[in-house]
Amino acid sequence: MSLKTVLGATTALAICAAATTAFADGHATTITIATVNNGDMIRMQGLTEVFNETHPDIIVEWVTLEENVLRQNVTTDIAQGGGQYDVITIGTYEVPIWGANNWLTSLDDLPESYNIDDLLPAIRGGLTVDGTLYASPFYGESSMVMYRTDLMDAAGLEMPDAPSWDFIREAAIAMTDRENDIYGICLRGKPGWGENVAFITATSNSFGARWFDEDWTPQFDSDEWSNTLNFYIDLLNEAGPPGAANNGFNENLALFQQGSCGMWIDATVAASFVTNPNDSEVADRVGFALAPDNGLGRRANWLWAWSLAIPASSDAPEAAMAFINWATGPGYVEIVAEREGWANVPPGTRSSLYENQAYLDAAPFAQMTLDSILSADPTNPTVDPVPYTGVQFVAIPEFAGLATEIGQVFSSALAGLMTAEEALAAAQALAVEEMDAAGY
């Protein structure tokens, strides 16, 4: 066989193969899903083959990115109409802004089997703009107190279901044993709008503070903010771990799992981590309580939902809608439960999950998670009225940048580089400048 013949045959084969592939691809729709790296999302990615059993004509490509990179890429892509993504994972901060900008496709056409009325009202409200649902919640979370039952017993105290901040302070001091590396309370101190600002803002709600008044005038010079920040700093100085200004969710999770935290107030999603005996040394000694309050009618818990949405620039909205219906519909939890157990289903989005006895039996934190979510109201988050929505954030485009700067100021105050009053004065100046520049 001559070289010419071999080359000819190879070329013909390659053309046939390419044509076959093109034919097959021509009958399939490819959707690109941008998501974040956390346990529930990774599990969804692993179940792609189950989706393909019922949707063989949809090819799913996954892009997993760090949260901030994802936010930046998706924002850029949507704003420029790049069309790189067909399904995006976004939070309750983005949905009201992006929905109002017409950057997202309405999900009102989801089929009846999706059962929209089953969504928890607080979560659904945070994803709805002018009566239109723009994102479908994949999992929802609030924040709550996770505490060591053995240390609480040793301190001679009993955690109420709905503690006050005064009780938390008393218990934190009583549980602290610095010689044995046990610190009464672990809280977020790492700067960032999704880190310390989320926690401090939710806390400020329970102290009667607010970011802006009804005229969008910054309120960091109020007594309520002074009380909030001074309490937070004093609490961590008295009963927090060393270097608390560098601790975010992950650092505190590591500390709690190693038994170094008496209490940790953070995302409800952490409950499944700290009670997992494979990772946590204190898995069998964890109790849960609602986030604290000061008797003013607002608790210090937040509300967040990682949700799936379709950017307006997607060129495959029908296929994207089919995926969202599958991944966030009522049937998805059954698939996860069957394969990985009820404790691993994504929580916090549907009422029906909290009526499911199998789930309630498998997840001891279920009721507290539900109560925490239900007690958060993103449309009415503060004691005094505000012109914005969002519990631990302010749903305006300027918030992320402004809160990042303010987070650095608060973190500096916690590290002892400035006083709480100096930090609040700096925050007020930053907010006034930003809001003036933005024309509020």
Added chain:
Amino acid sequence: MARAIPTSRRLAFTALAWIIGLLIFFPIAWIILTSFKTEAVAIADPPVFVNFEWTLENYCLVGLFPEADAQGNGGWLRGLMCDPDTPQRSDYTRFLMNSIVIALGSTLLGLLIAVPAAWSMAFVPGKGTKNILLWMLSTKMLPAVGVLYPIRLILIELNMLDSKGSMIFILTMINLPIIIWMLYTYFREIPVEILEAARMDGAGLKEEILYVLTPMAVPGIASTVLLNIILAWNEAFWTLTLTTVDAAPLSAFIASYSSPEGLFYAKLSAASAMAIAPILIMGWFSQKQLVRGLTFGAVK
């Protein structure tokens, strides 16, 4: 005559060099160690160095040992090394191939443009040569994000988002000033008389560059190539913002294991170790050329 260095001072310098070397290498060593730990051991306080139960689970999960393809080919190594219950989360080979294509492609394209440019500026300098060199360098001072939007819009218009071709072109343009500057510096060390002698012997421009200049500048070109490959390999801003699936290189692979909510340090370390391994191995085998090229002309 060279001055004798006392043994004690030599030993002190050697010890100092080792200490500095180990300090520089420590983060990489720590990443590699962490990649063999479970997530619980990875966050242990006090940190555990080598006395832990070593596991390949993270490498299995991030895709070092690929699963069998649709036809059932391959996957035997995975069968040997991995627990069957450990899922494979990433297609490491795809990310690796994209990194190789983009890094090598941008380096080759860069050389094609930079060698003639550096030659002309080194041997036929004009009035504006110095200004051009400074202007080229000044483009490196522009924050990349400043041109992100225009570049993205151009790529959208050309339908070239998430394409290896566009990434090769962009990384070439980004690294071109450095390549030209390095080659210019090396070429300046070559006596112009040698090139003149070649011309007198009848060599044309092509022969002069290919058969006289290039062989003499091989150490410099080699170190330029290596440095450019490293720069292109490690580039994260453009690759993370302009690629999604088809052209996503290892920087995107690492980013997919970073998480603000949940402990993924061991998996992130395994992904990082696998991303830096090829460039580390290449650097190890070419360190002689790299050092020779970087010190080329330093001592006359």
